[in-house]
Amino acid sequence: MSTVVEGLRYAESHEWVKVEGEYAYVGITDYAQNALGNIVYVDMPEVDDEVKKDEEFGAVESVKAASDLISPVSGVVVEINEKLEDAPELLNEDAFGNWIMKVKLSDIAEVDTLLDAKAYEAICE
Amino acid sequence: MEELIKTCLYDKHISLGAKMSPFGGFDMPIEYTSIIEEHNAVRHAAGIFDVSHMGEVLIKGTDAEKYVNHIFTNNVREIDAGQILYGMMLYPSGGVVDDLLVYKKSSDEYFLVINASNIKKDYNWIVENSKGFDVVLENQSDLFGEVAIQGPEAEKMIEKHLQIKVSDLGFYTFKELDYKGRTILVSRTGYTGEDGFEVYAVPEVxxxxxxxxxxxxEVAPCGLGCRDTLRFEVALPLYGHELSEDITPVEAGLSMFVKLNKPEFIGREVVQRQKEQGVMQKVVGIELQDKAIPRNGYDVEMEGVKIGYVTTGYHSISTDKSVCMALIDSQYATLGTEVDIRIRKKTFKGVVCKKRFYQKNYKK
Structure with a gap:
């Protein structure tokens, strides 16, 4: 059973966003990790890369296939979660507890266009 | 689109909560728990696969031996009843119709096991080429279910739980035996690189x-997900990837299953020439230094120029390395050659290596 965390915002492409001031953490949802199966590699952006809403910023690879990561927000990458380089399976173990990138937002209003927990839960059914 | 076919074990997969996916026209289980867990169960203990999607064709008659040798690259005259050969059926071009197992029941009766996705094509091919041979052909694909029990504990598990003796079976041999009043066919074969058995019987059995x-x-249900990672690590080819209408067995590095010591078979001229004169393209192994994963269809490049493509690639579960098989120009196929693989927007360095990434563990 997929769980959804209240207070986060979600993209239809199954990424979550947690906003803290002018920054946002971005990860993949529990639904996404479950659909992918064993995650064995995360292709992450680099610090200072520019990301754009609805554009690809990397990929998550399961044993079987690669899936693009789509950025739910626009901005500049200020940090990546280096733990995932050696332990990509953390996304299977706790998708909401392991962010992939931290972005300095260029347009905080974009966040309002994302789904809330209830709306995201509905599209996962 | 045609409706997906359900195997005789379909309801079992659903009740075990398997992730299902189309494969070769069938609705098949990809994984039950996780590909990695199931892969490791087969490498270190025992797993069971539903392979009822595989096709079966029976060839009988006074010309059966002559006919099988006409359409098959290996030489069935050289084996005894009860033995099995792996090989291919070829087009006159040398390209592959399918790769298959041939079970010799007697010199006038052979049982062919073919790939699910090729059943119709193969059976048509077998019928078309049988003109002038005294043989009776029967597509028995709908008659049989099949399971593969694979792993170092497979023999023990079968003998313990099914109460049948299989320890007397040698590698690539089979027997038909009575199981509670019904006939089952058991062979010491598989597609994982581990010791194991395949069992053919009517669906209820x-x-x-x-x-x-x-x-x-004690035997883990295993899906097609780990079947592919297991066969890949020991460089067993998958039709449509390492073998196809456009890839000959010689190009795939499978010459040992092509026997030129018989007067004729379809495709012989081309594969004989390739064996003597060499090939333009070859299936090789490539190991990446990075963790990025080369996937089927990705380009292999040399100084920015495409020299081939990945046929199958994974982050190998058993060796923890990103590796692939790839079809590339022969001039770059020497072991140790450095190549680039294009993965999304970047290229990654790789080195041509042996295709066998993991040592087979057969009981011979």
Whole structure:
């Protein structure tokens, strides 16, 4: 059973966003990790890369296939979660507890266009 | 689109909560728990696969031996009844119709096991080429269910839970035996690189075998996901990837299954020439230094120029390395050659290596 965390915002492409001031953490949802199966590699952006809403910023690879990561927000990458380089399976173990990138937002209003927990839960059914 | 076919074990997969996916026209289980867990169960203990999607064709008659040798690259005259050969059926071009197992029941009766996705094409091919041969052909694909029990513990599990003796079976041999009053065919074969067995029987028997072994909790139900990672690590080819209408067995590095010591078979001229003069393209192994994963269809490049493509690639579960098989220009196929693989927007360095990434563990 997929769980959804209240207070986060979600993209239809199954990424979550947690906003803290002018920054946002971005990860993949529990639904996404479950659909992918064993995650064995995360292709992450680099610090200072520019990301754009609805554009690809990397990929998550399961044993079987690669899936693009789509950025739910626009901005500049200020940090990546280096733990995932050696332990990509953390996304299977706790998708909401392991962010992939931290972005300095260029347009905080974009966040309002994302789904809330209830709306995201509905599209996962 | 045609409706997906359900195997005789379909309801078992659903009740085990398998992730299902189309494969070769069938609705097949990809994984039950996780590909990695199931892969490791087969490498270190025992797993059971539903392979009822595989096709079976029976060839009988006074010309059966002559006919099988006409359409098959290996030489069935050289084996005894009860033995099995792996090989291919070729087009006159040398390209592959399918790769298959041939079970010799007697010199006038052969049982062919073919790939699910090729059943119709193969059977048409077998019928078309039989003109002038005294043979009777029967597509028995709908008659049989099949399970593969694979792993170092497979023999023990079968003998313990099914109460049948299989320890006397040698590698690539088979026997038909009575199981509670019904005939089953058991062979010491598989597609994982581990010791193991394949069991063919009518659906109700296959369902019973499945229930007993899965119910024992000592044999893990395994999906097609790990079947592919297992066969890949030991460089067993998959039709449509390492072998196809456009890839000959010689190009795939499978010459040992092509026997030129018989007067003729379809495709012989081309593969004989390739064996003597060499090939333009070859299937090789490539190991990446990075963790990025080369996937089927990705380009292999040399100084920015495409020299081939990945046929199958994974982050190998058993060796923890990103590796692939790739079809590339022969001039770059020497072991140790450095190549680039294009993965999304970047290229990654790789080195041509042996295709066998993991040592087979057969009991011979």
């Amino acid at each position: 296959i369902r019973e075998v499945w229930d007993i072994l899965v119910g024992s909790k």
